[in-house]
Amino acid sequence: MSESAVSSPAIRTALAIRAAELDASDELGKVREQFVLDTGSGHAADAPGVYLDGNSLGALPAAVPAHVADVVAREWGELRIRSWTESGWWEAPERIGDLIAPLVGAAAGQIVVGDSTSVNVFKAVVGAVRLAGEGRDEILVDEGTFPTDGYIATSAARLTGCTVRPVPLDSLAAAVGPRTAAVLINHVDYRSGRLHDLPGLTAAVQAAGAPGVWGLCHRAGAPAGGLGAHRGVPVGLDAHGVDLAVGCTYKFLNGGPGSPAYLYVAARHQAAFDSPLPGWNSHVEPFGMRPEFVPVDGARRGRVGTPDILSMAALEAALGVWDGVPVEAVRAKSLALTDFFLECVAAYVPEGRVSVLTPLEHDARGSQVALRCDDASDVMAALIARGVVGDFRAPDVLRFGFTPLYLGFADVERAARVLAEVL
Amino acid sequence: MSESAVSSPAIRTALAIRAAELDASDELGKVREQFVLDTGSGHAADAPGVYLDGNSLGALPAAVPAHVADVVAREWGELRIRSWTESGWWEAPERIGDLIAPLVGAAAGQIVVGDSTSVNVFKAVVGAVRLAGEGRDEILVDEGTFPTDGYIATSAARLTGCTVRPVPLDSLAAAVGPRTAAVLINHVDYRSGRLHDLPGLTAAVQAAGAPGVWGLCHRAGAPAGGLGAHRGVPVGLDAHGVDLAVGCTYKFLNGGPGSPAYLYVAARHQAAFDSPLPGWNSHVEPFGMRPEFVPVDGARRGRVGTPDILSMAALEAALGVWDGVPVEAVRAKSLALTDFFLECVAAYVPEGRVSVLTPLEHDARGSQVALRCDDASDVMAALIARGVVGDFRAPDVLRFGFTPLYLGFADVERAARVLAEVL
Numbered sequence: 001m002s003e004s005a006v007s008s009p010a011i012r013t014a015l016a017i018r019a020a021e022l023d024a025s026d027e028l029g030k031v032r033e034q035f036v037l038d039t040g041s042g043h044a045a046d047a048p049g050v051y052l053d054g055n056s057l058g059a060l061p062a063a064v065p066a067h068v069a070d071v072v073a074r075e076w077g078e079l080r081i082r083s084w085t086e087s088g089w090w091e092a093p094e095r096i097g098d099l100i101a102p103l104v105g106a107a108a109g110q111i112v113v114g115d116s117t118s119v120n121v122f123k124a125v126v127g128a129v130r131l132a133g134e135g136r137d138e139i140l141v142d143e144g145t146f147p148t149d150g151y152i153a154t155s156a157a158r159l160t161g162c163t164v165r166p167v168p169l170d171s172l173a174a175a176v177g178p179r180t181a182a183v184l185i186n187h188v189d190y191r192s193g194r195l196h197d198l199p200g201l202t203a204a205v206q207a208a209g210a211p212g213v214w215g216l217c218h219r220a221g222a223p224a225g226g227l228g229a230h231r232g233v234p235v236g237l238d239a240h241g242v243d244l245a246v247g248c249t250y251k252f253l254n255g256g257p258g259s260p261a262y263l264y265v266a267a268r269h270q271a272a273f274d275s276p277l278p279g280w281n282s283h284v285e286p287f288g289m290r291p292e293f294v295p296v297d298g299a300r301r302g303r304v305g306t307p308d309i310l311s312m313a314a315l316e317a318a319l320g321v322w323d324g325v326p327v328e329a330v331r332a333k334s335l336a337l338t339d340f341f342l343e344c345v346a347a348y349v350p351e352g353r354v355s356v357l358t359p360l361e362h363d364a365r366g367s368q369v370a371l372r373c374d375d376a377s378d379v380m381a382a383l384i385a386r387g388v389v390g391d392f393r394a395p396d397v398l399r400f401g402f403t404p405l406y407l408g409f410a411d412v413e414r415a416a417r418v419l420a421e422v423l
Numbered sequence: 424m425s426e427s428a429v430s431s432p433a434i435r436t437a438l439a440i441r442a443a444e445l446d447a448s449d450e451l452g453k454v455r456e457q458f459v460l461d462t463g464s465g466h467a468a469d470a471p472g473v474y475l476d477g478n479s480l481g482a483l484p485a486a487v488p489a490h491v492a493d494v495v496a497r498e499w500g501e502l503r504i505r506s507w508t509e510s511g512w513w514e515a516p517e518r519i520g521d522l523i524a525p526l527v528g529a530a531a532g533q534i535v536v537g538d539s540t541s542v543n544v545f546k547a548v549v550g551a552v553r554l555a556g557e558g559r560d561e562i563l564v565d566e567g568t569f570p571t572d573g574y575i576a577t578s579a580a581r582l583t584g585c586t587v588r589p590v591p592l593d594s595l596a597a598a599v600g601p602r603t604a605a606v607l608i609n610h611v612d613y614r615s616g617r618l619h620d621l622p623g624l625t626a627a628v629q630a631a632g633a634p635g636v637w638g639l640c641h642r643a644g645a646p647a648g649g650l651g652a653h654r655g656v657p658v659g660l661d662a663h664g665v666d667l668a669v670g671c672t673y674k675f676l677n678g679g680p681g682s683p684a685y686l687y688v689a690a691r692h693q694a695a696f697d698s699p700l701p702g703w704n705s706h707v708e709p710f711g712m713r714p715e716f717v718p719v720d721g722a723r724r725g726r727v728g729t730p731d732i733l734s735m736a737a738l739e740a741a742l743g744v745w746d747g748v749p750v751e752a753v754r755a756k757s758l759a760l761t762d763f764f765l766e767c768v769a770a771y772v773p774e775g776r777v778s779v780l781t782p783l784e785h786d787a788r789g790s791q792v793a794l795r796c797d798d799a800s801d802v803m804a805a806l807i808a809r810g811v812v813g814d815f816r817a818p819d820v821l822r823f824g825f826t827p828l829y830l831g832f833a834d835v836e837r838a839a840r841v842l843a844e845v846l
Contacts, residue, residue: 036500053504060500068495069488072737076679077459077483081476081812089680116728118702119542126582148703148728151716155701159549159582166714250729256499257512257732278578279541280571289817291589293574305539305571306673309680310734314495389504394711 011347015413022340022409028333034321035254035406036060049387050415055368055401056391058254058318067317071310083309092312093281094299099319100253100262103327104216104245105236110264112302113249113312117261118148119277120246121184121215123302124263125156126276128182128211128244131269136181136210137161142196143168146186149215153184159276169196176208186215188366194359195366199240206241211269216247237264244269252367252403255315263302270298279304321405333404334367337412341369341402344416353423357397371398373423382422388415434770438836445763445832451756457744458677458829459483472810473838478791478824479814481677481741490740494733506732515735516704517722522742523685526750527639527670528659533687535725536672536735540684541571542700543669544607544638546725547686548579549699551605551634551667554692559604559633560584565619566591569609572638576607582699592619599631609638611789617782618789622663629664634692639670660687667692675790675826678738686725693721702727744828756827757790760835764792764825767839776846780820794821796846805845811838 023029037059038048051059075087084090097111104111115123125139139157141150143166150166157164160181167175169185176183183205188195198214205212214237237245245264249255265273275295280286281303284296295301342356357370373379373396380392391399400415446452460482461471474482498506507513520534527534538546548562562580564573566589573589580587583604590598592608599606606628611618621637628635637660660668668687672678688696698718703709704726707719718724765779780793796802796819803815814822823838 036496051503057499057504057507059503060495065492065495065500068733069492072483072488072491072679073459076480077488080474080482081480082807083680084480115538115542116702116731118704118728119538119700122700147706147712147714147716150714151701151703151706154716155699159699248729256495257506258729258735259733260731261728276578276582277542277545278574279539280574281541283570283574287817289570291570291573293570293577305541305684306671306681308539308683308731308734310491310682310737311731312681314733384505 015344019409019413027329032406034062036062050411052390052400054403055251059406061254061318061321063320064314064317068314071313089309093307096316106238109299110267111262112299113262114260114307117248118152120261120263121149121152123275123277124213124244124246125153125182127273128213129160130274131211132181136179138179139164139181140167140183142185173204176205180208180210184213195364202240202242211243214242214245216245249315254318259311259315273301277304330404335362337402338369340409341412344413348416348420368401372396373398386418388418438767442832442836450752455829457485459485473834475813475823477826478674482829484677484741484744486740486743487737491737494736512732516730519739529661532722533690534685535722536685537683537730540671541575543684543686544572544575546698546700547636547667547669548576548605550696551636552583553697554634555604559602561602562587562604563590563606565608596627599628603631603633607636618787625663625665634666637665637668639668672738677741682734682738696724700727753827758785760825761792763832764835767836771839771843791824795819796821809841811841
């Protein structure tokens with residue numbers, strides 16, 4: 001806590017020992033071997049980098065390069081058009097959706113992968129307004145929303161005759177009512193890492209007779225692109241009766257840069273889900289070339305155009321790292337990593353140099369730590385130059401993402417130490 | 424022409440010699456070496472396959488596998504988040520758009536790559552309605568439209584207070600008027616391969632004060648995803664004053680399965696283009712996290728969410744095959760290939776067994792040949808079993824796509840011969 005602590009060898013030694021002990025007893029420690037980490041990244045071999053930006057772009061799972069190469073060279077290059085049936089290309093959006101489902105607490109058949117997060121937010125918000133029915137004309141969005149959600153919600157409102165009203169989440173229950181057509185809420189605040197109360201807010205929205213749309217991940221934070229915790233238990237979409245949800249796959253799901261997003265439509269809403277983007281892929285008879293649009297049943301109704309196979313291939317291979325990984329363990333390690341990082345920061349960083357924006361209560365914490373710091377931009381540049389890669393968020397926030405699948409406690413201790421040295 | 428012609432060795436020899444001569448003098452013959460063709464496709468080595476389905480999925484350009492592998496292993500695996508700036512990921516949608524521009528007769532700065540064709544049709548049609556201004560409430564679509572365009576146009580109409588009216592293209596000039604908000608036209612009819620009159624129809628639509636949206640390629644046909652010909656000259660989007668256009672990249676541009684589509688917004692419309700999908704990528708300050716949406720100028724205004732980098736990488740490498748290829752030569756070879764195919768079919772196939780749906784006039788022909796045949800489904804299955812891969816279109820159409828970059832005249836002669844044998 002004090003200035004002298006920065007250089008206290010005893011504290012450093014004690015924390016390094018703690019890190020080694022935590023790593024030794026980490027049941028997820030072996031999962032790290034399934035990722036490509038710090039090969040040729042330009043950092044000195046004796047000081048490997050610490051990648052704390054998995055909340056922007058997940059690291060490369062080791063299985064991805066060979067699978068993508070096979071899809072390119074054999075499935076596309078040799079089988080060509082036959083791969084739509086013979087290599088399972090056609091079913092990829094739902095098949096990969098079903099791989100994501102257990103990670104967000106959903107039964108199979110409710111998630112489809114494809115398009116960007118923003119495009120899926122558009123489908124979900126317009127779809128929610130239509131589910132809500134006539135006579136409702138207000139779309140509520142949480143005041144601190146990730147901006148692109150607000151832009152898309154505003155467009156959805158303009159096209160459906162609604163207006164958008166930003167509200168602080170702590171007054172959402174009072175704000176919803178008979179005019180509410182849809183509510184768009186982020187699970188994790190992208191700045192602070194605060195985890196919102198999904199069960200409580202979902203119930204409040206539904207009590208007003210409106211569907212809620214949850215943005216699960218692109219504001220970062222929760223491991224597994226939407227896992228959160230409520231008293232230590234991973235929050236399930238099905239268990240809490242969520243209506244619609246959208247998540248991205250390039251952060252904690254490690255699908256690669258700009259990998260396709262996913263759309264969850266609860267089974268009970270699927271028959272009435274009325275997409276504003278009814279492409280041929282969501283037609284009941286996609287190869288029938290019918291002039292009339294008749295939507296297919298099930299998750300496929302959320303599709304639009306031709307699935308983007310190369311990106312889907314990378315994502316499908318990337319999801320293999322979750323085989324046999326209990327989501328509860330991921331959440332527990334996420335909290336342990338962020339706890340330990342905060343402890344190391346408190347021990348190493350001169351008092352008053354940074355302030356912690358991330359909630360200290362576990363129930364309210366995602367998988368990221370945000371620190372306010374006057375010269376955050378310069379500090380992040382210096383950190384990155386030393387191999388500790390986080391995010392700068394204007395004007396004064398250092399954001400560090402903690403990915404339990406490939407980060408260890410020694411990484412966390414080193415990151416805090418480098419931060420203290422930079423500061 | 425007669426039944427006996429099927430087995431006439433003299434005719435076969437003459438056509439084989441013609442094919443060899445045409446191949447020998449083909450200035451595009453060398454481009455074929457830049458593609459992966461018939462390696463390990465399961466066909467007997469002495470009878471390599473003929474891929475006549477490049478209008479569904481283009482063959483694999485040889486440069487793609489290594490480039491994709493580098494983007495995965497080095498740019499993502501090693502540089503990770505730094506690649507958004509250091510590997511040019513951020514600018515990819517416009518950079519690749521500028522590679523497509525010369526192929527469709529557009530100056531740089533008007534094409535952006537990303538999202539599926541259907542999503543781009545939605546942006547373009549809603550954008551067109553908004554460009555048309557108040558008081559116009561009818562979206563015209565050509566009667567024979569590729570169905571997904573009609574589904575999306577209908578959704579766009581529903582969301583903008585318009586109605587959709589299908590019209591036959593030969594009466595379009597009479598149908599447009601003061602109520603016309605937008606017109607969606609396919610450049611090439613996906614069934615017959617008929618090439619529509621882009622300059623004339625564009626002028627007719629604009630005379631009514633409405634913008635036209637051209638669907639350039641996913642109904643297949645024209646080489647280069649939108650190249651057509653008007654008296655032998657490739658049709659340019661800029662030269663004919665096209666307003667908006669959408670094309671796909673996985674057919675004649677060989678971008679890979681489900682590779683991202685592109686959107687052309689003429690420079691004169693860019694400042695007023697008002698996208699229904701205003702994502703953070705089209706914000707003037709995408710990293711500013713501003714609550715208000717302020718659109719960026721230029722082609723980037725057509726973006727929505729995070730660009731899909733792996734698919735963009737494959738497409739960018741694929742476009743390299745166009746280096747030094749004059750588009751006029753591609754159009755000329757396309758016509759020569761389809762002419763020669765029709766000639767071989769006439770010589771080999773028993774009279775009356777098939778009828779030609781594709782226009783014989785060059786001005787009206789895309790780069791495909793459609794043949795009507797009572798048992799088309801069985802015939803196509805038999806062709807594919809023998810390595811001649813085309814498309815079956817219900818109920819009775821055999822569709823063959825001719826890709827001048829990697830098809831030769833000997834391929835065409837062999838395909839017609841196998842067709843005659845199957846019939």
